[in-house]
Amino acid sequence: MTLLRAVKGMNDVLPDEIGRCQAVERLFAETMARAGFREVRTPTLEPTPLFVRAIGEATDVVEKEMYSFEHHGEPLTLRPEGTAGAARAYLEHAIHAKEPVTRWWYSGPMFRAERPQRGRYRQFFQLGAEVFGDPGPGCDAEVIDLLVGFLDALPVTGAAVLVNSIGGKQARERYRDALVQYLTPRSSTLSPDSQRRLSTNPLRILDSKDDKDRTAVAEAPTIHEFLDADDQAHFAALRAHLDALGTPYAVDPRLVRGLDYYTRTLFEIKGAEDKLGSGSTLVGGGRYDRMVAELGGPDVPAFGFAMGLERLLLASGVDAPGRVVDAVVVPIGAAAQSPALALGRDLRRAGIRCDIDTRGTSLKSQLRRATALGARFALILGESELREGLVQLKDLDAHSQERVTPEVALRSIPDSLRNPAGGATAPAEEAP
Ligand code: HAM
Numbered sequence: 001m002t003l004l005r006a007v008k009g010m011n012d013v014l015p016d017e018i019g020r021c022q023a024v025e026r027l028f029a030e031t032m033a034r035a036g037f038r039e040v041r042t043p044t045l046e047p048t049p050l051f052v053r054a055i056g057e058a059t060d061v062v063e064k065e066m067y068s069f070e071h072h073g074e075p076l077t078l079r080p081e082g083t084a085g086a087a088r089a090y091l092e093h094a095i096h097a098k099e100p101v102t103r104w105w106y107s108g109p110m111f112r113a114e115r116p117q118r119g120r121y122r123q124f125f126q127l128g129a130e131v132f133g134d135p136g137p138g139c140d141a142e143v144i145d146l147l148v149g150f151l152d153a154l155p156v157t158g159a160a161v162l163v164n165s166i167g168g169k170q171a172r173e174r175y176r177d178a179l180v181q182y183l184t185p186r187s188s189t190l191s192p193d194s195q196r197r198l199s200t201n202p203l204r205i206l207d208s209k210d211d212k213d214r215t216a217v218a219e220a221p222t223i224h225e226f227l228d229a230d231d232q233a234h235f236a237a238l239r240a241h242l243d244a245l246g247t248p249y250a251v252d253p254r255l256v257r258g259l260d261y262y263t264r265t266l267f268e269i270k271g272a273e274d275k276l277g278s279g280s281t282l283v284g285g286g287r288y289d290r291m292v293a294e295l296g297g298p299d300v301p302a303f304g305f306a307m308g309l310e311r312l313l314l315a316s317g318v319d320a321p322g323r324v325v326d327a328v329v330v331p332i333g334a335a336a337q338s339p340a341l342a343l344g345r346d347l348r349r350a351g352i353r354c355d356i357d358t359r360g361t362s363l364k365s366q367l368r369r370a371t372a373l374g375a376r377f378a379l380i381l382g383e384s385e386l387r388e389g390l391v392q393l394k395d396l397d398a399h400s401q402e403r404v405t406p407e408v409a410l411r412s413i414p415d416s417l418r419n420p421a422g423g424a425t426a427p428a429e430e431a432p
Pocket of ligand 1: 080081082083112114119120121122123124126128129130258259281282283284285286287288303304305306307308309310311
């Protein structure tokens with residue numbers, strides 16, 4: 001029989017790796033909560049027209065990367081990103097009528113049928129946030145600075161913030177025309193993909209990784225020449241805020257993004273090339289002031305970002321907590337099984353993470369497993385301990401052991417866990 005395997009580009013995350021994921025997710029949730037963001041959970045499956053309208057028909061994501069299918073005649077798509085769903089939920093629940101400013105964060109799996117490589121998968125996890133209702137550059141700067149603080153705390157080293165402004169719809173249309181005018185006589189020097197983009201989505205040519213395209217656009221006009229006065233003022237204020245905050249960034253006038261909904265501020269945070277390879281973008285985001293209105297709602301400005309959890313893990317030095325449990329209860333012989341279950345339950349109720357080895361194997365093999373789980377203590381229940389109502393408390397780090405009552409064990413273990421240097425019965429120190 002052929003062994004069934006996971007779908008290409010969709011990975012299992014095994015428990016050894018989950019510790020690192022959870023450490024990142026926890027820090028993200030804390031960072032966002034501290035800034036007044038609340039978690040939102042939207043469905044993984046959305047109506048296909050939502051993404052077509054929000055992201056744009058002529059984008060790679062919508063053109064070729066969506067997992068779409070029909071179910072009972074309804075076109076559905078596994079979400080390729082979280083912004084469109086968040087905007088739909090914001091509108092569907094008329095949040096704009098209840099709150100002037102809404103700050104949401106989310107995390108969850110996203111799906112894109114891309115060519116899998118290091119840091120690029122077909123199912124990946126994003127951590128993201130959206131602010132609805134705040135049009136100002138202060139909002140953009142605050143969120144970018146929040147992200148820089150988050151990456152520092154992980155820590156991710158060597159990250160670089162790039163910002164740009166692509167203005168409003170009119171500025172972009174003027175720029176689009178100018179770019180087409182500039183590139184058309186040079187079209188034979190462009191890659192076949194970019195020759196096609198020249199008529200569908202010329203701004204994407206700026207984002208091409210192809211050397212031929214890079215050479216062709218090196219001298220092309222930049223969007224900054226086409227921004228109107230309000231766009232320019234917004235961008236100048238964003239930079240002033242970032243300067244005042246001391247947030248390091250660089251302006252990249254050729255920065256464009258693969259999703260069509262952006263207006264004004266765009267930004268990316270790149271990771272170090274050596275850790276991430278070509279897929280070096282850790283975070284992508286920007287302002288999308290038209291989306292809510294284009295989905296049929298009122299004029300609500302918005303700003304947000306998302307980052308790939310897998311890329312954060314590749315780029316960061318975050319450690320997995322090594323200890324699976326604090327203690328293991330080790331029953332020796334059949335008669336010790338029930339008392340061991342009761343002791344394990346009492347330990348858990350006292351807040352001690354504990355595994356009970358119910359296999360009925362030898363002391364040696366149970367202790368080996370305790371070590372593999374990273375347990376600090378083994379509570380051994382042998383024949384004599386059972387007779388005397390005691391438990392043998394073995395400190396696996398300090399290599400010491402003593403026979404104590406279960407009550408003493410329950411009292412001394414939490415103190416020792418707070419005081420890793422001391423033995424189980426060492427005098428309790430102040431909790432940190
Ligand atoms: P995005 O640039 O398409 O933006 O994706 C954001 C981040 O998700 C990327 O920087 C990367 O870390 C991660 N990512 C994207 N595709 C993959 C993939 N195939 N495999 C692994 N990681 C990936 C958005 O999705 C926008 N919704 C961001 C946003 C929110 N803009 C405004 N609000």
